[in-house]
Amino acid sequence: MSVKVTGMARLIASLLVVCLLLPAPARAWGPVGHRLIARLAEADLSPQARAQIAELLAGEADPSLAGIANWADELRADDPDLGRRSARWHYVNIGEHQCGYEAARDCRGGHCVVEAIREQAAILGDRGKAKTERLQALKFVVHFVGDAHQPLHAGYARDKGGNDFQINIDGEGSNLHRLWDSGLLKTAGLDEDAYLKRLQAMPAGVDTAFLTAAAPVQWAQQSCALVLQPGFYPRRAKLDPAYVRHYRPVAEQRLRQGGAHLAQLLNSVLGSS
Template sequence: MKKIVLALALLAALPLRLWAWGMDGHRAIGIIAAHHLSEKACRQVAALLGTQTLALVSTQPDEMRYLPEYKETAPWHYVNTAMGLDHDQYLAALKGQANPNAYNVLVAKIKEMKDPAKTREQRAEALIFVVHIVGDVHQPMHTGRAEDKGGNDIKLTYRGKDTNLHSLWDSGLLDYQGLTYTELGQQYSVLPEAQRKQWQATADPGEWLWESYQESGKLYAEAAQKPDPDYRYYPAHADLMKQRIQQAGVRLAAVLNEAFK
Protein backbone atom coordinates (compact mmCIF):
# COMPACT_ATOMS: atom_id res chain seq x y z
CA MET A 1 0.00 0.00 0.00
CA LYS A 2 2.97 2.36 0.54
CA LYS A 3 3.63 2.37 -3.20
CA ILE A 4 0.04 3.41 -3.91
CA VAL A 5 0.02 6.15 -1.28
CA LEU A 6 3.32 7.57 -2.58
CA ALA A 7 2.05 7.52 -6.14
CA LEU A 8 -1.15 9.34 -5.23
CA ALA A 9 0.77 11.98 -3.30
CA LEU A 10 2.40 13.07 -6.54
CA LEU A 11 -0.86 13.61 -8.41
CA ALA A 12 -1.26 17.24 -7.46
CA ALA A 13 1.39 18.11 -10.04
CA LEU A 14 -0.54 16.43 -12.86
CA PRO A 15 -3.14 18.06 -15.11
CA LEU A 16 -6.77 17.09 -14.69
CA ARG A 17 -7.97 14.47 -17.17
CA LEU A 18 -11.27 12.83 -18.04
CA TRP A 19 -11.96 9.49 -16.36
CA ALA A 20 -14.22 6.63 -17.36
CA TRP A 21 -17.66 7.26 -15.86
CA GLY A 22 -16.07 10.31 -14.26
CA MET A 23 -15.17 10.36 -10.59
CA ASP A 24 -18.85 10.37 -9.65
CA GLY A 25 -19.69 7.31 -11.73
CA HIS A 26 -16.83 5.16 -10.49
CA ARG A 27 -17.44 6.11 -6.87
CA ALA A 28 -21.18 5.47 -7.20
CA ILE A 29 -20.30 1.97 -8.45
CA GLY A 30 -18.16 1.50 -5.34
CA ILE A 31 -21.05 2.55 -3.11
CA ILE A 32 -23.47 0.19 -4.87
CA ALA A 33 -21.03 -2.69 -4.50
CA ALA A 34 -20.57 -1.96 -0.78
CA HIS A 35 -24.35 -2.16 -0.31
CA HIS A 36 -24.38 -5.69 -1.71
CA LEU A 37 -21.29 -7.19 -0.05
CA SER A 38 -21.51 -10.17 2.27
CA GLU A 39 -20.30 -9.71 5.84
CA LYS A 40 -17.21 -11.80 5.15
CA ALA A 41 -16.36 -9.82 2.01
CA CYS A 42 -16.78 -6.59 3.97
CA ARG A 43 -14.23 -7.76 6.51
CA GLN A 44 -11.77 -8.89 3.85
CA VAL A 45 -12.08 -5.65 1.90
CA ALA A 46 -11.52 -3.64 5.08
CA ALA A 47 -8.49 -5.78 5.95
CA LEU A 48 -6.95 -5.00 2.56
CA LEU A 49 -7.93 -1.35 2.18
CA GLY A 50 -7.68 -0.16 5.77
CA THR A 51 -9.32 3.25 6.11
CA GLN A 52 -10.09 3.50 2.39
CA THR A 53 -13.44 2.46 0.89
CA LEU A 54 -14.44 0.86 -2.39
CA ALA A 55 -15.79 4.25 -3.49
CA LEU A 56 -12.57 6.12 -2.76
CA VAL A 57 -10.19 3.60 -4.36
CA SER A 58 -12.39 3.25 -7.45
CA THR A 59 -10.76 6.23 -9.19
CA GLN A 60 -7.16 5.53 -8.22
CA PRO A 61 -6.14 3.51 -11.32
CA ASP A 62 -7.10 6.47 -13.52
CA GLU A 63 -4.99 8.71 -11.32
CA MET A 64 -2.08 6.28 -11.14
CA ARG A 65 -1.65 5.58 -14.84
CA TYR A 66 -0.06 8.97 -15.53
CA LEU A 67 2.79 8.24 -13.14
CA PRO A 68 5.97 6.64 -14.58
CA GLU A 69 5.76 3.49 -12.45
CA TYR A 70 2.23 2.78 -13.70
CA LYS A 71 2.53 3.87 -17.32
CA GLU A 72 2.09 0.29 -18.55
CA THR A 73 -1.44 0.24 -17.11
CA ALA A 74 -2.91 2.64 -19.70
CA PRO A 75 -4.30 -0.18 -21.94
CA TRP A 76 -5.90 -1.89 -18.94
CA HIS A 77 -8.95 0.37 -19.11
CA TYR A 78 -10.49 -0.64 -22.46
CA VAL A 79 -10.72 -3.22 -25.24
CA ASN A 80 -10.75 -2.27 -28.92
CA THR A 81 -12.09 -4.61 -31.61
CA ALA A 82 -13.59 -4.29 -35.08
CA MET A 83 -17.24 -3.29 -35.12
CA GLY A 84 -20.06 -5.43 -36.51
CA LEU A 85 -19.06 -8.71 -34.85
CA ASP A 86 -21.64 -11.20 -33.61
CA HIS A 87 -21.51 -12.66 -30.10
CA ASP A 88 -19.17 -15.57 -30.82
CA GLN A 89 -16.93 -13.51 -33.08
CA TYR A 90 -16.64 -10.82 -30.44
CA LEU A 91 -15.74 -13.20 -27.61
CA ALA A 92 -13.17 -14.91 -29.84
CA ALA A 93 -11.63 -11.55 -30.75
CA LEU A 94 -11.73 -10.41 -27.14
CA LYS A 95 -10.17 -13.51 -25.64
CA GLY A 96 -7.69 -13.89 -28.50
CA GLN A 97 -5.92 -10.61 -27.77
CA ALA A 98 -2.47 -11.23 -26.33
CA ASN A 99 -1.69 -7.65 -25.33
CA PRO A 100 -2.93 -6.40 -21.96
CA ASN A 101 -6.48 -5.05 -22.03
CA ALA A 102 -9.41 -4.57 -19.67
CA TYR A 103 -10.58 -8.16 -20.10
CA ASN A 104 -7.41 -10.16 -19.55
CA VAL A 105 -6.09 -7.83 -16.85
CA LEU A 106 -9.38 -8.01 -14.94
CA VAL A 107 -9.31 -11.81 -15.02
CA ALA A 108 -5.67 -11.80 -13.84
CA LYS A 109 -6.27 -9.26 -11.07
CA ILE A 110 -9.23 -11.20 -9.69
CA LYS A 111 -6.96 -14.23 -9.31
CA GLU A 112 -4.20 -12.14 -7.76
CA MET A 113 -6.61 -10.46 -5.35
CA LYS A 114 -7.59 -13.76 -3.75
CA ASP A 115 -4.18 -15.48 -3.92
CA PRO A 116 -2.97 -16.13 -0.35
CA ALA A 117 0.59 -16.43 -1.63
CA LYS A 118 0.58 -12.73 -2.55
CA THR A 119 1.47 -10.03 -0.04
CA ARG A 120 -1.22 -7.79 1.45
CA GLU A 121 0.10 -4.89 -0.62
CA GLN A 122 -0.14 -6.93 -3.84
CA ARG A 123 -3.64 -8.13 -3.05
CA ALA A 124 -4.78 -4.62 -2.10
CA GLU A 125 -3.47 -3.19 -5.36
CA ALA A 126 -5.16 -6.01 -7.30
CA LEU A 127 -8.43 -5.23 -5.49
CA ILE A 128 -8.16 -1.56 -6.44
CA PHE A 129 -7.74 -2.45 -10.11
CA VAL A 130 -10.62 -4.93 -9.98
CA VAL A 131 -12.92 -2.24 -8.55
CA HIS A 132 -11.95 0.19 -11.27
CA ILE A 133 -11.88 -2.11 -14.29
CA VAL A 134 -15.29 -3.63 -13.53
CA GLY A 135 -16.59 -0.08 -13.81
CA ASP A 136 -14.67 0.58 -17.02
CA VAL A 137 -15.97 -2.46 -18.89
CA HIS A 138 -19.57 -1.40 -18.26
CA GLN A 139 -19.01 1.98 -19.96
CA PRO A 140 -20.00 1.30 -23.61
CA MET A 141 -17.31 3.44 -25.22
CA HIS A 142 -14.57 1.44 -23.51
CA THR A 143 -15.32 -1.21 -26.14
CA GLY A 144 -15.10 1.19 -29.08
CA ARG A 145 -12.94 1.32 -32.18
CA ALA A 146 -9.17 1.70 -32.00
CA GLU A 147 -9.09 4.10 -34.95
CA ASP A 148 -11.08 6.77 -33.10
CA LYS A 149 -9.74 5.93 -29.62
CA GLY A 150 -13.05 4.59 -28.37
CA GLY A 151 -14.99 7.62 -29.55
CA ASN A 152 -12.49 10.23 -28.31
CA ASP A 153 -12.04 11.42 -31.89
CA ILE A 154 -15.78 11.57 -32.58
CA LYS A 155 -16.36 15.27 -32.03
CA LEU A 156 -19.76 16.47 -30.74
CA THR A 157 -21.36 19.61 -29.45
CA TYR A 158 -23.49 19.04 -26.36
CA ARG A 159 -25.26 21.77 -24.39
CA GLY A 160 -23.37 24.36 -26.42
CA LYS A 161 -19.92 22.97 -25.59
CA ASP A 162 -17.42 21.03 -27.68
CA THR A 163 -16.93 17.47 -26.48
CA ASN A 164 -16.59 13.98 -27.93
CA LEU A 165 -18.57 10.76 -27.81
CA HIS A 166 -16.31 9.10 -25.26
CA SER A 167 -16.29 12.07 -22.88
CA LEU A 168 -20.05 12.44 -23.15
CA TRP A 169 -20.42 8.93 -21.78
CA ASP A 170 -17.56 9.21 -19.30
CA SER A 171 -18.97 12.21 -17.49
CA GLY A 172 -21.22 14.45 -19.59
CA LEU A 173 -24.44 12.55 -18.95
CA LEU A 174 -23.64 12.04 -15.27
CA ASP A 175 -22.85 15.73 -14.81
CA TYR A 176 -26.22 16.61 -16.33
CA GLN A 177 -27.98 15.17 -13.26
CA GLY A 178 -26.20 17.47 -10.84
CA LEU A 179 -25.92 14.78 -8.17
CA THR A 180 -22.97 13.94 -5.95
CA TYR A 181 -21.48 10.46 -6.16
CA THR A 182 -22.97 9.71 -2.72
CA GLU A 183 -26.43 10.64 -3.98
CA LEU A 184 -25.94 8.62 -7.14
CA GLY A 185 -24.72 5.60 -5.22
CA GLN A 186 -27.58 5.71 -2.74
CA GLN A 187 -30.25 6.13 -5.42
CA TYR A 188 -28.80 3.51 -7.76
CA SER A 189 -28.31 0.95 -4.96
CA VAL A 190 -32.08 0.47 -4.76
CA LEU A 191 -33.21 -2.17 -7.26
CA PRO A 192 -35.46 -5.25 -7.27
CA GLU A 193 -33.89 -8.39 -5.85
CA ALA A 194 -34.85 -10.38 -8.94
CA GLN A 195 -33.06 -7.85 -11.14
CA ARG A 196 -29.92 -7.99 -9.00
CA LYS A 197 -29.83 -11.78 -9.18
CA GLN A 198 -30.36 -11.74 -12.93
CA TRP A 199 -27.46 -9.36 -13.50
CA GLN A 200 -25.17 -11.20 -11.10
CA ALA A 201 -25.93 -14.50 -12.85
CA THR A 202 -23.92 -13.16 -15.80
CA ALA A 203 -20.53 -13.72 -14.19
CA ASP A 204 -18.19 -13.79 -17.20
CA PRO A 205 -16.51 -10.38 -17.75
CA GLY A 206 -16.49 -11.20 -21.44
CA GLU A 207 -20.28 -11.03 -21.44
CA TRP A 208 -20.20 -7.66 -19.68
CA LEU A 209 -17.94 -6.37 -22.44
CA TRP A 210 -20.22 -7.86 -25.10
CA GLU A 211 -23.13 -5.90 -23.60
CA SER A 212 -21.09 -2.70 -23.77
CA TYR A 213 -19.92 -3.50 -27.29
CA GLN A 214 -23.49 -3.83 -28.54
CA GLU A 215 -24.42 -0.48 -27.03
CA SER A 216 -21.31 1.22 -28.40
CA GLY A 217 -22.33 0.27 -31.93
CA LYS A 218 -25.68 2.01 -31.43
CA LEU A 219 -24.00 5.10 -29.95
CA TYR A 220 -21.59 5.34 -32.88
CA ALA A 221 -24.50 5.15 -35.32
CA GLU A 222 -26.42 7.86 -33.46
CA ALA A 223 -23.39 10.15 -33.38
CA ALA A 224 -22.93 9.76 -37.12
CA GLN A 225 -26.56 10.71 -37.68
CA LYS A 226 -26.58 13.63 -35.21
CA PRO A 227 -23.19 15.08 -34.21
CA ASP A 228 -24.88 17.83 -32.17
CA PRO A 229 -27.15 15.99 -29.69
CA ASP A 230 -29.77 18.23 -28.15
CA TYR A 231 -31.82 18.29 -24.95
CA ARG A 232 -33.43 14.97 -25.91
CA TYR A 233 -30.16 13.00 -25.66
CA TYR A 234 -30.06 12.70 -21.88
CA PRO A 235 -33.64 11.42 -21.37
CA ALA A 236 -33.17 9.02 -24.27
CA HIS A 237 -30.05 7.48 -22.69
CA ALA A 238 -30.52 8.01 -18.95
CA ASP A 239 -31.92 4.51 -18.36
CA LEU A 240 -29.01 2.85 -20.15
CA MET A 241 -26.47 4.91 -18.20
CA LYS A 242 -28.15 4.06 -14.90
CA GLN A 243 -28.42 0.38 -15.79
CA ARG A 244 -24.74 0.05 -16.70
CA ILE A 245 -23.66 1.70 -13.44
CA GLN A 246 -26.02 -0.49 -11.41
CA GLN A 247 -24.84 -3.61 -13.23
CA ALA A 248 -21.21 -2.69 -12.56
CA GLY A 249 -21.94 -2.20 -8.87
CA VAL A 250 -23.83 -5.42 -8.20
CA ARG A 251 -21.46 -7.47 -10.36
CA LEU A 252 -18.46 -6.04 -8.53
CA ALA A 253 -20.11 -7.10 -5.29
CA ALA A 254 -20.61 -10.60 -6.69
CA VAL A 255 -16.94 -10.81 -7.70
CA LEU A 256 -15.81 -9.81 -4.21
CA ASN A 257 -18.32 -12.04 -2.43
CA GLU A 258 -17.09 -15.01 -4.46
CA ALA A 259 -13.42 -14.14 -4.02
CA PHE A 260 -13.67 -13.76 -0.25
CA LYS A 261 -16.28 -16.39 0.62
Protein backbone atom coordinates in the same frame (compact mmCIF):
# COMPACT_ATOMS: atom_id res chain seq x y z
CA MET B 1 19.81 41.50 -8.20
CA SER B 2 19.14 39.89 -11.57
CA VAL B 3 18.78 36.12 -11.85
CA LYS B 4 20.24 34.41 -14.88
CA VAL B 5 17.86 31.79 -16.29
CA THR B 6 19.81 28.74 -17.38
CA GLY B 7 19.03 26.71 -20.48
CA MET B 8 17.90 23.82 -18.28
CA ALA B 9 15.50 26.06 -16.37
CA ARG B 10 14.00 27.33 -19.63
CA LEU B 11 13.59 23.74 -20.83
CA ILE B 12 11.82 22.70 -17.61
CA ALA B 13 9.51 25.72 -17.82
CA SER B 14 8.66 24.90 -21.43
CA LEU B 15 7.89 21.27 -20.56
CA LEU B 16 5.59 22.35 -17.74
CA VAL B 17 3.65 24.57 -20.14
CA VAL B 18 3.31 21.72 -22.63
CA CYS B 19 2.06 19.36 -19.90
CA LEU B 20 -0.57 21.86 -18.87
CA LEU B 21 -1.79 22.15 -22.44
CA LEU B 22 -2.03 18.41 -23.04
CA PRO B 23 -5.57 17.02 -22.75
CA ALA B 24 -6.23 14.77 -19.78
CA PRO B 25 -6.95 11.14 -20.62
CA ALA B 26 -10.58 10.13 -20.68
CA ARG B 27 -11.78 8.39 -17.58
CA ALA B 28 -14.52 5.81 -17.71
CA TRP B 29 -17.52 7.20 -15.83
CA GLY B 30 -15.37 9.92 -14.33
CA PRO B 31 -14.53 9.97 -10.62
CA VAL B 32 -18.16 10.12 -9.47
CA GLY B 33 -19.27 7.24 -11.68
CA HIS B 34 -16.52 4.96 -10.43
CA ARG B 35 -17.29 5.88 -6.83
CA LEU B 36 -20.98 5.13 -7.39
CA ILE B 37 -20.21 1.65 -8.73
CA ALA B 38 -17.94 1.01 -5.76
CA ARG B 39 -20.55 2.19 -3.24
CA LEU B 40 -23.24 0.08 -4.89
CA ALA B 41 -20.98 -2.96 -4.62
CA GLU B 42 -19.98 -2.26 -1.04
CA ALA B 43 -23.60 -2.43 0.05
CA ASP B 44 -23.89 -5.98 -1.34
CA LEU B 45 -20.69 -7.52 0.01
CA SER B 46 -20.84 -10.77 1.92
CA PRO B 47 -19.57 -10.64 5.54
CA GLN B 48 -16.46 -12.62 4.60
CA ALA B 49 -15.62 -10.44 1.62
CA ARG B 50 -16.27 -7.30 3.66
CA ALA B 51 -13.89 -8.48 6.39
CA GLN B 52 -11.09 -9.28 3.95
CA ILE B 53 -11.51 -5.97 2.14
CA ALA B 54 -11.42 -4.08 5.43
CA GLU B 55 -8.17 -5.83 6.31
CA LEU B 56 -6.62 -4.99 2.94
CA LEU B 57 -7.75 -1.36 3.07
CA ALA B 58 -6.53 -0.72 6.62
CA GLY B 59 -4.19 2.25 6.51
CA GLU B 60 -5.63 3.78 3.33
CA ALA B 61 -6.58 7.45 3.49
CA ASP B 62 -10.18 6.44 2.70
CA PRO B 63 -10.50 2.74 3.61
CA SER B 64 -13.52 2.04 1.42
CA LEU B 65 -14.10 0.74 -2.10
CA ALA B 66 -15.14 4.22 -3.16
CA GLY B 67 -11.91 5.57 -1.71
CA ILE B 68 -9.82 3.44 -4.08
CA ALA B 69 -12.19 3.44 -7.06
CA ASN B 70 -10.23 6.03 -9.05
CA TRP B 71 -6.73 4.95 -8.07
CA ALA B 72 -6.06 3.29 -11.45
CA ASP B 73 -6.87 6.53 -13.28
CA GLU B 74 -4.54 8.52 -11.02
CA LEU B 75 -1.51 6.35 -11.77
CA ARG B 76 -0.43 8.52 -14.68
CA ALA B 77 0.56 11.20 -12.19
CA ASP B 78 1.28 9.15 -9.08
CA ASP B 79 3.17 6.22 -10.62
CA PRO B 80 3.95 6.96 -14.29
CA ASP B 81 5.67 3.62 -14.90
CA LEU B 82 2.76 1.53 -13.65
CA GLY B 83 0.39 3.95 -15.35
CA ARG B 84 2.04 3.26 -18.71
CA ARG B 85 2.15 -0.49 -18.17
CA SER B 86 -1.52 -0.65 -17.22
CA ALA B 87 -2.84 1.88 -19.75
CA ARG B 88 -4.27 -0.77 -22.10
CA TRP B 89 -5.95 -2.62 -19.24
CA HIS B 90 -8.80 -0.09 -19.15
CA TYR B 91 -10.50 -1.07 -22.42
CA VAL B 92 -10.92 -3.61 -25.21
CA ASN B 93 -11.71 -2.71 -28.83
CA ILE B 94 -14.27 -5.14 -30.22
CA GLY B 95 -16.65 -2.83 -32.09
CA GLU B 96 -15.04 -3.59 -35.44
CA HIS B 97 -15.71 -7.30 -34.82
CA GLN B 98 -19.43 -6.99 -34.08
CA CYS B 99 -18.62 -7.35 -30.36
CA GLY B 100 -17.10 -10.79 -30.72
CA TYR B 101 -14.12 -11.26 -28.42
CA GLU B 102 -11.04 -13.27 -29.33
CA ALA B 103 -8.20 -13.00 -26.83
CA ALA B 104 -5.44 -13.65 -29.38
CA ARG B 105 -6.75 -10.85 -31.61
CA ASP B 106 -8.25 -8.36 -29.17
CA CYS B 107 -6.07 -8.79 -26.09
CA ARG B 108 -2.53 -9.59 -27.13
CA GLY B 109 -0.34 -10.30 -24.15
CA GLY B 110 -3.35 -9.97 -21.86
CA HIS B 111 -3.39 -6.19 -22.30
CA CYS B 112 -7.10 -5.38 -22.18
CA VAL B 113 -9.79 -4.89 -19.57
CA VAL B 114 -11.17 -8.43 -19.92
CA GLU B 115 -7.95 -10.24 -19.09
CA ALA B 116 -6.88 -7.57 -16.60
CA ILE B 117 -10.00 -8.25 -14.54
CA ARG B 118 -9.32 -11.99 -14.62
CA GLU B 119 -5.64 -11.65 -13.73
CA GLN B 120 -6.10 -9.10 -10.96
CA ALA B 121 -9.04 -11.03 -9.47
CA ALA B 122 -6.83 -14.14 -9.30
CA ILE B 123 -4.13 -12.18 -7.46
CA LEU B 124 -6.71 -10.72 -5.09
CA GLY B 125 -8.06 -14.14 -4.23
CA ASP B 126 -4.63 -15.69 -3.60
CA ARG B 127 -4.03 -15.46 0.14
CA GLY B 128 -0.48 -16.62 -0.41
CA LYS B 129 0.33 -13.28 -2.06
CA ALA B 130 1.69 -10.33 -0.09
CA LYS B 131 -0.88 -7.91 1.28
CA THR B 132 0.53 -5.08 -0.84
CA GLU B 133 0.09 -7.13 -4.01
CA ARG B 134 -3.47 -8.12 -3.12
CA LEU B 135 -4.33 -4.52 -2.21
CA GLN B 136 -3.09 -3.31 -5.57
CA ALA B 137 -5.12 -6.04 -7.27
CA LEU B 138 -8.22 -4.95 -5.35
CA LYS B 139 -7.72 -1.38 -6.55
CA PHE B 140 -7.42 -2.55 -10.13
CA VAL B 141 -10.44 -4.87 -9.91
CA VAL B 142 -12.72 -2.17 -8.48
CA HIS B 143 -11.76 0.22 -11.26
CA PHE B 144 -11.65 -2.19 -14.19
CA VAL B 145 -15.07 -3.70 -13.53
CA GLY B 146 -16.38 -0.15 -13.78
CA ASP B 147 -14.47 0.40 -17.01
CA ALA B 148 -15.93 -2.75 -18.56
CA HIS B 149 -19.44 -1.37 -18.05
CA GLN B 150 -18.78 1.94 -19.82
CA PRO B 151 -19.92 1.23 -23.40
CA LEU B 152 -17.11 3.13 -25.11
CA HIS B 153 -14.44 1.16 -23.28
CA ALA B 154 -15.49 -1.78 -25.45
CA GLY B 155 -16.17 0.09 -28.67
CA TYR B 156 -14.29 0.96 -31.83
CA ALA B 157 -10.53 1.23 -32.17
CA ARG B 158 -10.88 3.51 -35.18
CA ASP B 159 -12.13 6.46 -33.13
CA LYS B 160 -10.35 5.55 -29.88
CA GLY B 161 -13.54 4.63 -28.08
CA GLY B 162 -15.37 7.77 -29.12
CA ASN B 163 -12.57 10.13 -28.10
CA ASP B 164 -12.18 11.26 -31.72
CA PHE B 165 -15.93 11.69 -32.26
CA GLN B 166 -16.54 15.37 -31.62
CA ILE B 167 -19.85 16.72 -30.32
CA ASN B 168 -21.24 20.00 -29.06
CA ILE B 169 -23.44 20.01 -25.98
CA ASP B 170 -25.02 23.19 -24.67
CA GLY B 171 -22.68 25.27 -26.79
CA GLU B 172 -19.49 23.61 -25.55
CA GLY B 173 -17.21 21.31 -27.50
CA SER B 174 -16.70 17.78 -26.21
CA ASN B 175 -16.48 14.22 -27.51
CA LEU B 176 -18.67 11.15 -27.23
CA HIS B 177 -16.37 9.38 -24.78
CA ARG B 178 -16.37 12.30 -22.37
CA LEU B 179 -20.15 12.57 -22.68
CA TRP B 180 -20.50 8.98 -21.48
CA ASP B 181 -17.79 9.37 -18.84
CA SER B 182 -19.55 12.13 -16.98
CA GLY B 183 -21.58 14.43 -19.21
CA LEU B 184 -24.75 12.33 -19.18
CA LEU B 185 -24.64 11.93 -15.41
CA LYS B 186 -24.11 15.65 -14.83
CA THR B 187 -27.35 16.46 -16.64
CA ALA B 188 -29.27 14.84 -13.77
CA GLY B 189 -28.13 17.63 -11.44
CA LEU B 190 -27.63 15.25 -8.49
CA ASP B 191 -24.81 15.05 -6.00
CA GLU B 192 -23.13 11.71 -5.32
CA ASP B 193 -25.29 10.71 -2.35
CA ALA B 194 -28.52 11.55 -4.16
CA TYR B 195 -27.38 9.65 -7.23
CA LEU B 196 -26.52 6.63 -5.11
CA LYS B 197 -30.05 6.53 -3.73
CA ARG B 198 -31.44 6.83 -7.23
CA LEU B 199 -29.35 3.91 -8.48
CA GLN B 200 -30.05 1.75 -5.44
CA ALA B 201 -33.77 2.13 -6.12
CA MET B 202 -33.29 0.64 -9.60
CA PRO B 203 -33.37 -3.13 -10.18
CA ALA B 204 -29.91 -4.44 -10.97
CA GLY B 205 -31.27 -6.45 -13.87
CA VAL B 206 -28.50 -9.05 -13.63
CA ASP B 207 -28.29 -12.67 -12.56
CA THR B 208 -26.14 -12.64 -9.44
CA ALA B 209 -26.74 -16.30 -8.60
CA PHE B 210 -23.46 -17.42 -10.08
CA LEU B 211 -20.31 -16.10 -11.72
CA THR B 212 -18.51 -17.79 -14.58
CA ALA B 213 -15.00 -17.26 -15.92
CA ALA B 214 -16.58 -15.73 -19.00
CA ALA B 215 -18.25 -12.92 -17.03
CA PRO B 216 -15.73 -10.16 -17.94
CA VAL B 217 -16.15 -11.06 -21.62
CA GLN B 218 -19.91 -10.83 -21.27
CA TRP B 219 -19.71 -7.44 -19.54
CA ALA B 220 -17.55 -6.05 -22.34
CA GLN B 221 -19.78 -7.52 -25.03
CA GLN B 222 -22.86 -6.01 -23.39
CA SER B 223 -21.15 -2.62 -23.42
CA CYS B 224 -20.12 -3.04 -27.05
CA ALA B 225 -23.65 -4.01 -28.07
CA LEU B 226 -24.85 -0.60 -26.89
CA VAL B 227 -22.22 1.16 -28.99
CA LEU B 228 -23.45 -0.67 -32.09
CA GLN B 229 -27.07 0.31 -31.55
CA PRO B 230 -28.49 2.68 -34.19
CA GLY B 231 -28.46 6.17 -32.75
CA PHE B 232 -25.71 5.64 -30.20
CA TYR B 233 -23.48 7.82 -32.35
CA PRO B 234 -25.36 11.13 -32.80
CA ARG B 235 -26.11 12.08 -36.40
CA ARG B 236 -25.16 15.71 -35.83
CA ALA B 237 -22.32 17.31 -33.89
CA LYS B 238 -24.81 19.42 -31.93
CA LEU B 239 -26.32 17.06 -29.42
CA ASP B 240 -30.08 16.82 -29.43
CA PRO B 241 -31.65 16.93 -25.93
CA ALA B 242 -33.53 13.77 -26.93
CA TYR B 243 -30.20 11.91 -26.91
CA VAL B 244 -29.70 12.73 -23.24
CA ARG B 245 -33.27 11.75 -22.37
CA HIS B 246 -32.84 8.40 -24.09
CA TYR B 247 -29.31 7.46 -23.07
CA ARG B 248 -28.93 8.79 -19.53
CA PRO B 249 -31.15 5.98 -18.19
CA VAL B 250 -28.99 3.53 -20.17
CA ALA B 251 -25.84 4.92 -18.54
CA GLU B 252 -27.49 4.68 -15.14
CA GLN B 253 -28.44 1.07 -15.77
CA ARG B 254 -24.82 0.26 -16.67
CA LEU B 255 -23.68 1.84 -13.41
CA ARG B 256 -26.24 -0.22 -11.50
CA GLN B 257 -25.15 -3.40 -13.26
CA GLY B 258 -21.50 -2.54 -12.68
CA GLY B 259 -22.09 -2.29 -8.95
CA ALA B 260 -23.95 -5.61 -8.85
CA HIS B 261 -21.29 -7.36 -10.90
CA LEU B 262 -18.45 -5.94 -8.82
CA ALA B 263 -20.08 -7.21 -5.63
CA GLN B 264 -20.66 -10.57 -7.29
CA LEU B 265 -17.00 -10.82 -8.29
CA LEU B 266 -15.63 -9.74 -4.92
CA ASN B 267 -17.93 -12.13 -3.07
CA SER B 268 -16.87 -14.96 -5.34
CA VAL B 269 -13.15 -14.26 -5.02
CA LEU B 270 -13.11 -13.44 -1.33
CA GLY B 271 -15.79 -15.81 -0.08
CA SER B 272 -19.56 -15.78 -0.14
CA SER B 273 -20.24 -16.77 3.42
